[in-house]
Amino acid sequence: MISSPSDAVDPALHGLRFEYCGPFSESVIAATSESLRSLLARNGVDARTARRLFSSYVELTYNILHHAIPEAATGGISRPHGRLLVKEEQGRFRISATSRVTCENAVALAERLEQFRNMSREQLIFEYKLRLTNLQFDPASASANGAGMGLVTVARDALEPIEYSVDLGAQSDCLFSIHALH
């Protein structure tokens, strides 16, 4: 990549950047989230922001693990694939998670995120607390996904409304991205 002189003074191009692209599993999430945490600490990111970024990273990677279409990797084992990018932009951090999902899944995810986008911070905190309380009364629906707690946690912690984008993929699937600012 060739840098123009204007790039040299643009902090957005020289801030912290962390990226992982590839298959996801529990051990990959544990290892990459720990790398992110170390990077944030080394760069003096304040503890409050670092904790929220770490949390959003874990929630978004598990979202990929649960929703992404598995892709065959070396050795023939199919694992959900995705891309996680944390990028510093003028003193703030944008975290983006992208993966291939079924278009049916994309519609469901978009509906859920749209619901969160239309909520105020107070409403998001209320929604989060409500879901947390309801977990104890709803053992019958004990899915591993925590009753949609993950995305509401990301939306609650973000500085601005959570964003998403959907693109049509090559194989009748959808490329789904979620963005949050910290």
Next chain:
Amino acid sequence: MTPAIDFDFESHRLRMAGESFPENVHTFYAPVFEELDRYLRGLEGNVPISVELHFSYVNSASMRSLQQLLTLLDTSASCGARVHVKWLAAADDDVLQELGEDLLHDKRWLTYEIATN
């Protein structure tokens, strides 16, 4: 990542510490709850039970398990067990302190404290 679990049933001191974000929360916590449930059912007299929860991170899927754990303890307390939960969080970790309060404030029978270190 799974937390360290140190249940000393003989001295009635139960402790969990560390980070909780396993891929399959149910697989990790189900045997823990089974053991705890067996212990609580076998309690005789109203011995004090000390529960210390000292997490450094809990993901959303693990929150369901913590709700179940605390509900189990609260039910036991409603039947006479003297359960005290100490929720420990780092002094600058408002998220974990709030989580402790959110999980514990509606428990009616056990007693609890939120402490920072």
